[in-house]
Amino acid sequence: MQLLGVDERALLHVAGGCCLCFLVVSTGLFDGVATEVGYGHYAEEVVPWLPAFVAMPFNCFINIGYILLGIFWLGRWSKTQGQKDVRKMYMKDVFALMAIVYGPVQWARLWTQSHRAAVLDQWFTLPIFAWVPVWCKSVLEAWRPATVLLMEGLSLASYSLCLLHSRGFEVALGCHVLGAFLIALRVQRQYGDATSRAYMGVTLMYCLGFIALKLLDHWLTQWLLFQRLTGHFWSKVCDVMQFHCAFLFLEHVEQRKLSRIQT
Template sequence: MMRALLHVLVPFLLCVAVANTDLFRDVQVDVTYEHYAEKPLDYMPAFLAMPFNCVVNLGYIFLGLYWLLRPGDVEGTDSRYMREVFALMALFYGPVQWARLATLRRAPAVLDQWVTLPIFAWVPAWIDFIEYGEQRPQRAAALELFSVSSYFLALLHERGFDLALVCHVTAAVYKGLRAQLSRGDRSTGRYLLLATLACAGFVALKLLDHWLARFWLFQRLTGHFWSKVCDVLQFHFSFCFLTTLTRRKTAAQQE
């Protein structure tokens, strides 16, 4: 676990440091409560100003801890490393989003966007490990470096981050479908479908946050809140899909 923690923590801290400089001062990010449909409560402390959108970030923390501490029945050192890195990414992501809401500062808002990209990039890296039967650290490192660097598209165009995110999501879904067709079965297919639907829900509910707030059902638990629920579920079902395929590969190698 220490190796996984080191490999996640060091790049994360570097991103935190860079996000707190003026490098991304021209990136389009929202730093007001008007961006969210949930109404802030003036009598609450800053870290609970929008209670539901704040507390939902605990889902990432609980999910990360669950998959980080979950023992693998058939798991090698490399496969455990892949799981632990992904779990630590989820664990760190929750506080980043919470800090964005609590502070309304540019740096956490930039970081919220930025760290999303290497999280999606870890899915193709993990699938590479499944397909080729061994960890390929150089390729995984190159994928993550390329992913982190792709955020600089946000400096070139106001929709640069959106373009980078679409490419990451497309690559993750494509690699998942390819792995399912070559190695999956009905259960992994169900996990992949649920992860993909959760991803679609995450995007759609976030974009429709204010529009959905016209309906009473989404005036307290808003579209943005439910988009985060979908994001946590996307994480979870991705874990289910990837760990199931990894466990079968490891078991086949041991026979």
Template sequence: MKSALLHVSLPFALCVALANTSLFDQVQVDLSYEHYAEPRVEHLPRFLAMPCNCLVNLAYICVGLSWLLWGGGDKETAQSRYMRQVFALMAVFYAPVQWTRLAVLRRAPAVLDQWFTLPIFAWVLAWIGLIERGPAKWRASQAAALELCSVLSYGLALAHRRGFEVALGCHVGLAVWKGVRMQLAHGDGRTRRYLLLAVLSCAGFVVLKLLDHWLARYRLFQRFTGHFWSKVCDVLQFHFSFWFLTTLTERADGKSAARQD
């Protein structure tokens, strides 16, 4: 766990430092409460000004910690454990970034909220790479290179006002494509269910956020807004992705151990 914590916290700290410079002053981000459909509660402190959208971030921490502390299987390899722990720590670290964005409405946390989304999706690709190659052929440098490319892809946000959306769309598309390909090659009914739920959660994450203000016309979405439910879908996306990837990893590790025997 120390390696996973180090490898998540150091890039996290570097991105935080860069986001607090003038480097991203031209990036298109929303810095007002009007961006969100949930009405602000004036008598609450700023870190709870939009209670539902703020408190939902606790769900990321709960899911991340539950998978971080999950015992794993008897055949879980060191590489598999590392992939799981890094992904879990990403969920834990992502929560305070989103919460800070809502609390202070400043550029740096808004940039980080966008930026950190990309390496999270890229880690799914890295994990699938481990499953495909197996522990013997997998190298940590390959995952590091993939994550570096993902982090650098946020530079598209500097090149065009819709650059982040392009980068995110590519990340999501690649993660879904690799997941489907992995399911067709190595999955069964159980993993197909996890993958389907993860993809549906991903779709809900995107669509509900885009329809935040439109849905607020209906009473059902005036306090628990589309943005809130998109975050619920995002948490579920993490959870079902964990189930999909850990199940396939256990299966791949078991086959690798059987071949060695």
């Protein structure tokens, strides 16, 4: 079913997953997880006369990019291609809705500088990265909703590594990134061409940029380019772009698969 052009199941499933995460975090289960809280963790200087929700204006407003990206992709196929494949519309809409949700979650972390908002920011990252393997697997094999539920469930559960070690999140995220890259390679071998290879390479480039710029946020301020628009800001630009390029890669291989079936 479609609700205002959005797959209704996608909307319900993303909303349900968000509610589950909010509920679990509200219990205090992850209150002992190590997170970075406080303006001192960011190189961008706070503007004291601005309201708290835009105290770091550039780092805050870049999160609008996720929302605009999600809105763009929600309407992409319904407007330009008339896609009727339920599986493809569902996969695309879930990914787009994840982008729309992720922007405000990151903004809330910057605004409140609270531990629980930081936990949600970290936790939401994992199922977003996991959606790439989910979508790739649906391209390679028959679509099984139970497999989708299992993969996303394992992704959400992997955040519990944070309870075991202070670097648990980094380990979980690294496994997600590696898993997404390896299954994307399988899709590329089976359905890809030079265009999809370029999309995949650019996505990887933006992913590495996202990680490096975020880690080097303070160190980069020695250069004028990164003193106002800091490394953290540019890392979010890279994050939005890797989201977009992942969409382009998956859209292209979907089209390649369809053309093979039709011929």
